[in-house]
Amino acid sequence: MHPSLLLGLLAGTALAGTIRRPGRPRPQAPTAETLCPIVFDGRPDSSLEPLDFDDWNTSPFNPDYVKGAGLPWSSILQFPDISPPARFDDPTYQKPFEVTINDSSIFNNQRGFRRAGLQFQGDTNRDSPGSSGIKTIHFSLKWDAQRPLNLSHEYLNVWHETADYSANQFNFQAGAILGQNSLARDTTLRVYYSRGSEPLRSVTNALTNNNAGEGQYQVGILRKPTGTSDVVNSGYHQRNLNEGLIYGSVFVEDGEGGCVSL
Ligand SMILES: *[C@@H]1O[C@H](CO)[C@@H](O)[C@H](O)[C@H]1NC(C)=O
Ligand SMILES: *[C@@H]1O[C@H](CO)[C@@H](O)[C@H](O)[C@H]1NC(C)=O
Secondary structure, eight states, X not given: OOXXXXXXXXXXXXXXXXXXXXXXXXXXOOOOOOOSOEEEEOOOBTTOOGGGGGOTTTOSBOTTOSSOTTOOHHHHEEOOOOSSOOTTOOTTTBOOEEEEEOTTOOOTTOTTOEEEEEOBTTOOSSSOGGGSSOEEEEEEXXXXXXXXXXXXXXXXXXXXXXXXXXXXXXXXXXXXXXXOOOOOOOEEEEEEEEETTOOOEEXXXXXXXXXXXXXXXXXXXXXXXXXXXXXXXXXXOOSSOOEEEEEEEEEEEEOGGGOOOO
16 A cells, blocks of 8 residues: 655745655665755664664664653664665665554653654754754655555644744645644745655745744654544554564754755
């Protein structure tokens, strides 16, 4: 089954992504170079071991958030072999990672969600370098047939949450969307997209968007329940969840002067 990925995006953030569909062979493609200053780099060094993702000294991400109580990132992340590599990954020293969720993925007693979301180290909730100017978040997604998402549910996969946790400036989502964003619009967001390892192409104009409120990026899975009006605290998920999504080429670059790596 092919994931139908929906964009519900908002942000002076631009988005970039490459999506690989399951079950289609692809030619090997060379890794592309990044062109702009890197603000946050979420491309793990190949030498990192799972336990390194629990340690502030070694993880590219915040080891403490946003995940099920008592579950360390070393148990949540998987490191599958992916070929060809994502467009901006150099497999000689960088590797992709898979974020997984199961029935224990309950953060902060939010019993309606199953979630595991990575935040970049240095992406502080206030005064973050990722929340000002023009920024582009890059990510490449791959479906895991062993841990498929259930697209009858709504998922958040890449997003930016305001510092007061009251809203998200943009969401990259999958599955059946429960509601629509109705944020005010006064700034811009632009989306670039490609399949496989092809160069990214702009697929939107600069869209009006409300990027106010600072906050942080999150990369991973937030699975919403069905059958409730209180998605945070209640609702239905099937039992024995075993779901995951593979990420590569995750980084945020500075788009000052119109710079973007394609
Ligand atoms: C969920 O996965 C974590 C990490 O592998 C594991 O420790 C936990 O027991 C799992 N929970 C369930 C309910 O399977
Ligand atoms: C997928 O989710 C729907 C809605 O919660 C549920 O009815 C269905 O049983 C789930 N599918 C699987 C394979 O668990």
